[in-house]
Amino acid sequence: LKYARSIQEQVQRMRHTFDAINGEEKGLLKIGITSNRGRIILSPVILDFRKIHPGIELKIVEDTNENLIQKLEKGVIDIGISDFSVGDTSMNVAPLYRERVAFYIGKKLFCETYGERQEEVFRRIQEGREHKLLEACPLLLGHEQDIAGKYARKFMKKSGIQPLIRAEAKNLALLMDLCVEGLGGCFCPDIIAAHVLTVEKRKKLIEITLGEEAEYEICIGWRDGWQVIDSFVTSARRRMNLIF
Structure with missing residues (x-):
């Protein structure tokens, strides 16, 4: 052959x-x-x-x-x-x-998830790299054979996160739309987020950078x-x- x-x-x-x-x-x-x-x-x-x-x-x-x-x-x-x-x-x-994967979540959902602790939790995740705290967030995951989905799973495993998955799809634009509507948090490459999110949609979200382990x-x-x-x-x- x-x-x-x-x-x-x-x-x-x-x-x-x-x-x-x-x-x-x-x-x-x-x-x-x-x-x-x-x-x-x-x-x-x-x-x-x-x-x-x-x-x-x-x-x-x-x-x-x-x-x-x-x-x-x-x-x-x-x-x-x-x-x-x-x-x-x-x-x-x-x-x-x-490419850099970041974690996006609706501001309202983040508030509902962490309540009065939301500012403290955000600081501990973003500055202290206590990524395990993201375990409390319901998730929207890219497919495991997609690059971002693969790296999201590696990141969660390394961080000890046992995910609560609400939806899984190959289409990251769809997942980010659901993220904006408050269905869950989403791991998404910055280049794709910049392409699919309007200014108004971005205002509804919190973005958490994840460091070098989420870059490729x-x-x-x-x-x-x-x-x-x-x-x-x-x-x-x-x-x-x-x-x-």
Whole structure:
């Protein structure tokens, strides 16, 4: 199976070379990205890329972190944007930006949960890193195969939190809407929270930063063999450097 895939890749590279020689650049570029991030990250990168390569068709594949790494290894996708801390280190991988998960909870729910102690509890959590105190909050959790969901579970385990889960979903925008309405607290990357929360919604929430243990690199991984892939990677890294 690997041999057949290798032959197929060689044929595809030859076609790309002939197209480039003839000045008729075309082909299908398959880009994988974890859920919740495509709209935020890819839109400006794709617009930049299309100016340089208008003849290239793009296929966007959204999947879990683990599945994207597997698809990149097998050649199902050409490029993957994800957390590559676990995976095949022989792949081409470069950092794009650093993501930070924070804990968001409605001000009203926080008050109802801790009562007169709310200011003291907030200070102990935020400044004293007594994260175990968050155990009293009902939670809205991202899926365990999502990057943020995975790190939230690692964080809770390390902090000794036995969670009371009210809802679990892959869609973090949905969970943050429920968070604003007071259904529970939510672990969410700052880049996603900034994208989905309006000024009015943010006013209803308390944000608790969680320190370095809730930070990780989002990277771009890619396969060799096509100049168009290298061009997309360059566009992505340049655009992320401008944003972050």
